[in-house]
Amino acid sequence: MSLPPQQVKQLIRRSQQGDADALARLYAxxxxxxxxxxxxxxxxxxxxxxxxxVFLKMVEGLPSYQITEVPFEVWLYRIAAxxxxxxxxxxxxxxETELNEEMPFEGAAPDENVLDEQERAALMRALHQLxxxxxxxxxxxxxxxxxxxxxxRILDKSVTAIKSIQHRALxxxxxxxxxxxxNRHYLRGGHA
Amino acid sequence: MPENPLNADELADRLxxxxxxxxxDLPSTDDGDALVRAASLLAAQPRPEISPDDLARIQTRILxxxxxxxxxxxxxxxxxxxxxVWRWMAAAAAAMTIIGAAVMLWRxxxxxxxxxxxxxxxxxxxxxxxxxxxxxxxxxxxxxxLPPTPTDQPATDAPPSTPTxxxxxxxxxxxxxxxxPFIAYVSASQPVNVRAEPSRQSDIITTVxxxxxxIIINTSTSDDWKQIRLDDGRTGWVAGxxxxxxxxxxxxxxxxxxxVPKRSGLPDAETGVEGGSEDQNSRGGDFGCEHPGNFCNAPxxxxxxxxxxxxxxIPNNKGNxxxx
Numbered sequence: 249m250s251l252p253p254q255q256v257k258q259l260i261r262r263s264q265q266g267d268a269d270a271l272a273r274l275y276a277x278x279x280x281x282x283x284x285x286x287x288x289x290x291x292x293x294x295x296x297x298x299x300x301x302v303f304l305k306m307v308e309g310l311p312s313y314q315i316t317e318v319p320f321e322v323w324l325y326r327i328a329a330x331x332x333x334x335x336x337x338x339x340x341x342x343x344e345t346e347l348n349e350e351m352p353f354e355g356a357a358p359d360e361n362v363l364d365e366q367e368r369a370a371l372m373r374a375l376h377q378l379x380x381x382x383x384x385x386x387x388x389x390x391x392x393x394x395x396x397x398x399x400x401r402i403l404d405k406s407v408t409a410i411k412s413i414q415h416r417a418l419x420x421x422x423x424x425x426x427x428x429x430x431n432r433h434y435l436r437g438g439h440a
Numbered sequence: 441m442p443e444n445p446l447n448a449d450e451l452a453d454r455l456x457x458x459x460x461x462x463x464x465d466l467p468s469t470d471d472g473d474a475l476v477r478a479a480s481l482l483a484a485q486p487r488p489e490i491s492p493d494d495l496a497r498i499q500t501r502i503l504x505x506x507x508x509x510x511x512x513x514x515x516x517x518x519x520x521x522x523x524x525v526w527r528w529m530a531a532a533a534a535a536m537t538i539i540g541a542a543v544m545l546w547r548x549x550x551x552x553x554x555x556x557x558x559x560x561x562x563x564x565x566x567x568x569x570x571x572x573x574x575x576x577x578x579x580x581x582x583x584x585x586l587p588p589t590p591t592d593q594p595a596t597d598a599p600p601s602t603p604t605x606x607x608x609x610x611x612x613x614x615x616x617x618x619x620x621p622f623i624a625y626v627s628a629s630q631p632v633n634v635r636a637e638p639s640r641q642s643d644i645i646t647t648v649x650x651x652x653x654x655i656i657i658n659t660s661t662s663d664d665w666k667q668i669r670l671d672d673g674r675t676g677w678v679a680g681x682x683x684x685x686x687x688x689x690x691x692x693x694x695x696x697x698x699x700v701p702k703r704s705g706l707p708d709a710e711t712g713v714e715g716g717s718e719d720q721n722s723r724g725g726d727f728g729c730e731h732p733g734n735f736c737n738a739p740x741x742x743x744x745x746x747x748x749x750x751x752x753x754i755p756n757n758k759g760n761x762x763x764x
Contacts, residue, residue, distance in 0.1 A: 391483070
C-alpha cells in the first residue's frame, strides 16, 4: 500500500498526538516493505521479531520525529538496517553462510528446479557474506527497486558512493557465487 | 515472481553507469557477465510477503507498546470529526442569517417599489389616456371609470395602475378598471356645479362646496372639464379651472348638498401613495397650464407633501346627497 506523502505526514502528526488508528495505518503502509527488506537480510526465523522491533523503535521515536521532505520510509529503513546490524553483532555473523556438506546439495541428480533452488540458496548465502553496507545497497537496489538517489538518502551517502558500493558488492557477490559453484561442482564429483 | 524483474540488458546498463569514471579495474567481459548474472539473480528472487497473521501479530505488539506510551490518550479522530461539523453548522447558521436578512430587506423594500409603478409610468400612461379620451355624452351618468373600492382594504393599497379608457360596468359594487383617479379640491369660492356633460349647457346634477375634495376620474378632450365621481356613484363634469390639486388654505365646512365622498379605500393623501403629492401633482400638470387654476404652479413638484394635505383634511361629505 502506497500512501501519498501528504497523507503520510498527516498520519505521522496524528500518531505523534496519540492516535492509534493513524499509527496502525502507518504500520500497514510500511510493514510489507520493511518485512521484505529484513527477509533478505536476516534468517527467516528472525524476520518477524526484527520487523516488530523496527516498528517498536518507530513508536519510541515518533514523539521526537521531525517531519521533513525526506520520506518516512527512509527513517524506517535506517532503523531496520540498524536492527539487523545489531542482530548480527549479537548473534555472530557468517555462521549460517559457511558452506558445508550438510547444505542442500546432497541427493539425487538435480533437475532444473532443484538447480534454481540451489542457485538461490547459494545467492543468499553469498549475499549474507557481504558487508552490511553492500547488502543494504544490493537489497535496496535490486529487491526493493530503489533508485540510486533513494538508496543514497536511506544510507545517508552520496549517489556516487552508492554506485561504487554497488559495483564492488556485485563483484564480490559474483566471486562468492562462482566459488560456491565450483565447490558444488567439485562436491558432485565434477572436474574443476 | 518479482513484480518487475530487471533483465540482463538493463542490469548491464545500470552496472556500466554505476562504474566510476576512469576506473582501471573494470571487470573483464566474463566478470561483467558474472556481475549481470548476480544482479539478475538477486532481482529475480521471490519477494517475501508478510502474511496477514504476522502482520496482525506484529501490529498487536506495536499497539500495545504505543498505548503504553500514550496511556491517557483519547482518540484524536473523534475531535477532528467534530471540528468540521461545528464549522459547517456555524457556516450554515451564518448563511441562514444572511439569507433571512436579505429576505427581510427585500420584503421591506416591496412597498417602496409600488410608487415606482404609480409615478412615472402610470402618470405617463394616464396622460396619454386622458389626452386621447373622448367623453361620450350620456343622459344617465354611469360609473364607468370608478376603480374598485374594497371596504376592508387599507387606504395605502394602490389602485390599478394600468389605466383603461372605458369599460362597461358589470356591477355597481365592482366597477371595471378605469383611469387612476386622484383627488382635487374645489378652488372656487362658491359652490361648483356638477354637470351631466362637459358643457355649460348640460344639466346640473349637483354642486360641490368650495374646498371640497373631489375624485377626478377623467378629463375632457379639450382639457377644460374634469369628470368626477359623486358619492352616490354617479359621475359628473366640473370645469377644470375650478379645481386645484392643492387644498385651499381656508378650511370650509361641509354643508348639506355636497356630494364629494370620503370613502374607504379612497386614495390617501396622507400616505402619498395614491392621491399623494407626487402622483397628484404630476397629474396636475395634465390639467393644462392654460387654465388659471393652481395646477400649473402646484407645490410639491419635487415630491414634497403640500402643507395641510393629509387624510384628516379630506372633507367627509358622505351621507349628503347633492341636488339633482
